Amino acid sequence: MRLLLVEDDPELSEMLTDTLSDEGYDVDQAADGQRGLHLGLTRTYDVMVIDRLLPALDGLDLLARLRSRAVPARALMLTALGTVADRIAGLDAGADDYLAKPFDLDELSARLRALCRRVPDSAGALRVGRGLIDLAVRDVVLPGGGRVSLSAREFELLRVLAARPHQVHSRAQLRTRVFDEAAAASLVDTYVYYLRRKLGRDVVRTVHGLGYRLGAL
Known part of the structure; x- marks a missing residue:
C-alpha cells in the first residue's frame, strides 16, 4: 500500500514513517500542506494520513482540495482538536476517519488497516x-x-x-x-x-x- 503522510512535526513524522514502513507501507512524507497537495495530485496513493493543523495549507483545506480534484485515496486525519465539531469538520472535508492526538500507535495501525481493506471497493466506483x-x-x-x-x-x-x-x-x-x-x-x-x-x-x-x-x- 502506498501511503502519503502529511505531518509538520519532524519527530512524529519520522516515528510514523518508520513504524508504517515496518508494517509494509510505501510512505511519502510532506511537512506542509502545499507539499502534501502537490504529492496528492501528482502521485497515486491508497491511503493518506493528514495532520489537521499544517503550515502553508491547513489540513482541512488540503483534503477538500484533493477531494475536489477527485483524489480517491482513503484519508485519516490526525488532530489535537478533538471536539465533536472538529471531527465533523474533518469528515465533511472528505476524511474517512479521524484520530485525536495523543493517540496509540496500535490504534492508528488498526484504523489504517481498516481503511485499506475498503480500498478494493473503489473498483466499482469512481470519485466525484x-x-x-x-x-x-x-x-x-x-x-x-x-x-x-x-x-x-x-x-x-x-x-x-x-x-x-x-x-x-x-x-x-x-x-x-x-x-x-x-x-x-x-x-x-x-x-x-x-x-x-x-x-x-x-x-x-x-x-x-x-x-x-x-x-x-
Missing part, C-alpha cells in the same frame, strides 16, 4: 469530489449518502469525465465517446445541462474554448 459514481447500478452517491439515478447517457458522460478527472475533454471527443458520431455537438451541452440540473452546477466544469472536465459534488 466527495461523492461517488456507483458503476454497478448507475447511481451517484452524494456526500451525505443520498443517491441520484442517471439515465444511460447521463451516466456514460459522467463516467467518461470521472475516469480522467484532470483531463479537459472537447465536445468532439465527448460526442464520439458517449453519443453517436452523427449526433449534433450540441447534444453534449444538453446532457451537461441535465447532469448539472440533477447534481448541481459544480459537477461538470466548463473550460472556455476547450470543453469540459470533471467537477465535484
Whole structure:
C-alpha cells in the first residue's frame, strides 16, 4: 500500500514513517500542506494520513482540495482538536476517519488497516469530489449518502469525465465517446445541462474554448 503522510512535526513524522514502513507501507512524507497537495495530485496513493493543523495549507483545506480534484485515496486525519465539531469538520472535508492526538500507535495501525481493506471497493466506483459514481447500478452517491439515478447517457458522460478527472475533454471527443458520431455537438451541452440540473452546477466544469472536465459534488 502506498501511503502519503502529511505531518509538520519532524519527530512524529519520522516515528510514523518508520513504524508504517515496518508494517509494509510505501510512505511519502510532506511537512506542509502545499507539499502534501502537490504529492496528492501528482502521485497515486491508497491511503493518506493528514495532520489537521499544517503550515502553508491547513489540513482541512488540503483534503477538500484533493477531494475536489477527485483524489480517491482513503484519508485519516490526525488532530489535537478533538471536539465533536472538529471531527465533523474533518469528515465533511472528505476524511474517512479521524484520530485525536495523543493517540496509540496500535490504534492508528488498526484504523489504517481498516481503511485499506475498503480500498478494493473503489473498483466499482469512481470519485466525484466527495461523492461517488456507483458503476454497478448507475447511481451517484452524494456526500451525505443520498443517491441520484442517471439515465444511460447521463451516466456514460459522467463516467467518461470521472475516469480522467484532470483531463479537459472537447465536445468532439465527448460526442464520439458517449453519443453517436452523427449526433449534433450540441447534444453534449444538453446532457451537461441535465447532469448539472440533477447534481448541481459544480459537477461538470466548463473550460472556455476547450470543453469540459470533471467537477465535484
